[in-house]
Amino acid sequence: MENPIIAEVRRGPIVESRHRGSYVVRNLKGETHLSGGDITSPVYPRSAMKIFQCLPMVQAGAADRYGLNEEEIALCCSSHGGEPDHVRVARSILHKCGAAEDCYECGTHAPASTPAAYQLVRDGEKPGQVHNVCSGKHAGMIAFAKHLGVDPKGYTTPEHPVQKAIAATIAQWCEVDVAKAPMGIDGCSVPTWALPLTQTALGFAKLSNPEVAAAARIIKAVSHHPFMVAGTGRFDTRVMQAVPRLFMKFGAEGVYCGTIAHAGLGFAMKCDDGAARAV
Numbered sequence: 461m462e463n464p465i466i467a468e469v470r471r472g473p474i475v476e477s478r479h480r481g482s483y484v485v486r487n488l489k490g491e492t493h494l495s496g497g498d499i500t501s502p503v504y505p506r507s508a509m510k511i512f513q514c515l516p517m518v519q520a521g522a523a524d525r526y527g528l529n530e531e532e533i534a535l536c537c538s539s540h541g542g543e544p545d546h547v548r549v550a551r552s553i554l555h556k557c558g559a560a561e562d563c564y565e566c567g568t569h570a571p572a573s574t575p576a577a578y579q580l581v582r583d584g585e586k587p588g589q590v591h592n593v594c595s596g597k598h599a600g601m602i603a604f605a606k607h608l609g610v611d612p613k614g615y616t617t618p619e620h621p622v623q624k625a626i627a628a629t630i631a632q633w634c635e636v637d638v639a640k641a642p643m644g645i646d647g648c649s650v651p652t653w654a655l656p657l658t659q660t661a662l663g664f665a666k667l668s669n670p671e672v673a674a675a676a677r678i679i680k681a682v683s684h685h686p687f688m689v690a691g692t693g694r695f696d697t698r699v700m701q702a703v704p705r706l707f708m709k710f711g712a713e714g715v716y717c718g719t720i721a722h723a724g725l726g727f728a729m730k731c732d733d734g735a736a737r738a739v
Contacts, residue, residue, distance in 0.1 A: 463497035466731065467738040479738035481714065483729035486661040488669060490635075493725065502642050502654035503730045508711030509652070510537045510597050511678055512633060512663065516625040517600050518674040522607035526556040530681035534688035535596030537678065539710060541691030542571025542591040544579075549688060550590050553599035557606045564589035565616045566598045566648040573691055594648035596688070601650075616649040623651055630655075634663035647712060657728040664719040664726030667707070679707050679721055714739050 462480070469477040482497025514536040517523060523533060532553050540546040554561060570577040570587045580587055589595060598616075605612040605622050615622045631638040634655055642654040667675045682689055686700035689709065696710055708718030714731030716739040731738040 461498050463732055466496070466729075467735075469737075479731050479733060479735050481729060481731040481738060482657060483727065484657045484661045485725055485727045486658065486665050487726075488665050488724045490662050490665075492658070499657040501656065503657055503660070503715065503728075504642075504644060504652050504654045504711075504713070505660050505715050505717055505728065506646055506652055506711035506713060507539045507594070508660075508709045508715050508717040508728075509630065510539070510709060511667065511675075511707070512630050513597055513626050513650070514600055514678055515633075515674055516629045517604035517607070518678060519629075520604065520607060520625070522557075522600075522604050523677075525607055526553075526603055528553060528556065528603070531685050531688055532556075532596075533678055533681040534685040536600030537682060537709065538596040538689045539572075539593045539696075540596055540688065541573030541576060541694065542587070542593065542595075543573050543576045543691050546596065546688065546691065547590050550595045550599050553596070553603055557603040559599075559602045559606060559612065561588060561590055563602050563612050564592070564595065564598055565614075566592045566594050568592065575692075592648060598648065598650075616651075618643070618651045627651070627653070630663070633666050634659040657730060660717055660728040661726045664717050664728065665724060667719045667726065668721040668724045676721075679719070682707055710736065710739075 463482045465478050466481040467479045468475045484495040484499040485493045531549050535549045568589050571591045572593050601615050601622050602612045605615050610621050614620050627638045636659045646652040683704045686697045690696040705722050713734035717728045719726045
């Protein structure tokens with residue numbers, strides 16, 4: 461099955477590039493409202509799943525135990541630019557749960573925000589793991605491990621209780637057998653499972669259930685602090701600032717997923733060639 465063209469790039473009078481992809485919109489009951497292309501083959505949703513990586517931490521009571529505020533909860537769902545406020549909030553999460561930055565297992569790179577990266581150079585500072593785009597998510601995982609009373613060391617491995625809890629959460633919300641799903645390692649060292657777009661969209665639709673307090677709490681936190689999820693000028697942040705009722709999250713290699721909570725809908729989409737501009 462050849463996926464439909466979901467975006468075209470024009471220059472002057474002609475189409476210069478075309479991108480194919482697949483997409484689906486589903487509701488809480490699992491009914492499909494809109495779809496195109498192959499929506500049943502496994503796709504790695506990558507960082508689009510960060511809300512499901514944050515959810516068990518909140519449900520278990522770690523956010524309450526350590527007094528995480530809305531900014532901090534929102535950052536746990538982020539692929540941030542490493543701007544000063546992102547770094548401040550990530551360090552605050554670690555401080556509140558009594559962890560040092562050397563607990564991180566996400567790796568070091570320069571801030572994704574070019575101005576923030578240049579400022580580090582001007583200040584004569586080297587980037588640390590706290591500048592990693594995923595440092596907020598990892599701070600949440602470290603806090604979760606601390607709350608569980610287990611050693612945070614190795615929290616990125618599939619065998620660690622933190623990752624087992626995340627796997628169980630994805631299995632429950634997306635209604636998949638994670639044990640049979642293809643598994644890879646994401647760019648920040650944690651497991652990522654490939655799911656059909658149908659099941660990913662279902663999971664996001666179920667996030668809109670107002671009876672699930674933890675999900676509603678996370679979505680509320682993000683709606684109040686969309687800057688924390690991405691950053692200055694970033695697409696996720698800009699769209700959620702304009703449409704506060706929408707929660708959406710980018711995933712590497714041309715993935716976007718989200719929930720329109722008031723409407724009870726979830727969506728998932730993937731660009732075949734991994735182009736973020738297309739999705």
